[in-house]
Amino acid sequence: MSDFLAMRRRKGQRPGGLPEVAVGEDNGLRSMYLGSDILQSQMRISDPAELVLAYTRAMAGCLLLQASPRRILHVGLGGGSLPRFFHARLPESMNVAVELNPQVVALCQSMFCLPADERMQVVTGDGVDYMGRQTAAFDTILIDAFDGYNIITAMVAEPFLHDCRMALREGGVLAVNLWSRHPRYHQHLDAMRHAFDGRVLVLPAETHGNVAAFALRDAPGHALRFDQLEARARALQDEHGLDFPAMVAALKKANQHTASRLLP
Structure with a gap:
């Protein structure tokens, strides 16, 4: 870590209760922390659009359910991993990021x-x-909102999730970064199911207990048939360089299904 960046490593809260933002750099990776030593975001300096952390790749699995979103909302900016990825990989997309902490915004931009x-x-x-x-x-909403230690409770509450559903266009998908070790993890999933009439799928990330939970605004029709998901996964892998076929296998393992399709 450079001396300059080491000086920016702080812990705690700023005036007003927002977590202090800290930045570190090591082995070609730049990292962001919010009020603690828990890693929140990481960027490969030589390839900013790469999704370095496993949970961000799981969140990108929403493309299996909405392959070409035109308008994408990110709630929680952090180090900007998902906005950078979608901006780079979907050149026709418009991305909007909403972030409460102005220090996060300033550092993400700079x-x-x-x-x-x-x-x-x-x-x-x-x-x-x-x-x-x-x-x-x-078309797609991604919620990645942590305070440095836990997911922000208001963003897994049913009133907010209902607003997310209302904000989606027809065929839209909500993706929420959850933590399976949180004591209220199952309550968070239940709130999503209530807001979206049970149409929720989970995709565990490869490491650290993160889970991408996907909620579908509308009935999926044939979109959750394994033959269609697998064909879509191969095309997305060729286009974006992520292991989408492995995501389909993980979805099958983690969710109820018949021989031919997922059952949200």
Whole structure:
């Protein structure tokens, strides 16, 4: 870690209760921490659009359910891993990121290569308030909102999740980064199921207990047939370089299914 970046490593909270943001760098990777030593985000400096952390790759599994989203909302910016990936890999997409902590926004823009063009909009504000003002505005919504230690409770509460459903367009998908070791993990999933009429799938990340939970705005029709998912996974792997076929296998293992399809 460089001396310059080491000086930016702090723990605790800033005035106003927001966690202090810390940045570190080692072996070509730049990392962000929020008020603790728990790693929140990581970027490969030589390839900013790469999804370094396993949970971000699991979150990108939402493309299996909505392969070409045009309008994407990110609630919780962090180091910008998912916004950078979608901006780079889906050149027709418009990305909006909502982040409460202005220090996170400033560092993501200055040190984490967040794109600065008309396809990447950043809103500094409360994601809960923002969501309540949206109606049929987005194809995909990704929730990655932690305070440095735990997921922000308001963003796994049923009223907010209902607002997420209202903010999705027809065929839209919500992806939420959950932690399977959280004592209320199953309650978080139940809240998603209640808000989305049971249409929820889980995709465990490869490491650290993170789980990407996907909620479908509408009945999926034939989209969850294994033959269609596997064909889509091969095409997405060729296009984006992630192991989507392994994600289909993980979805099958983690969710109820018949011989021919997933059952959300």
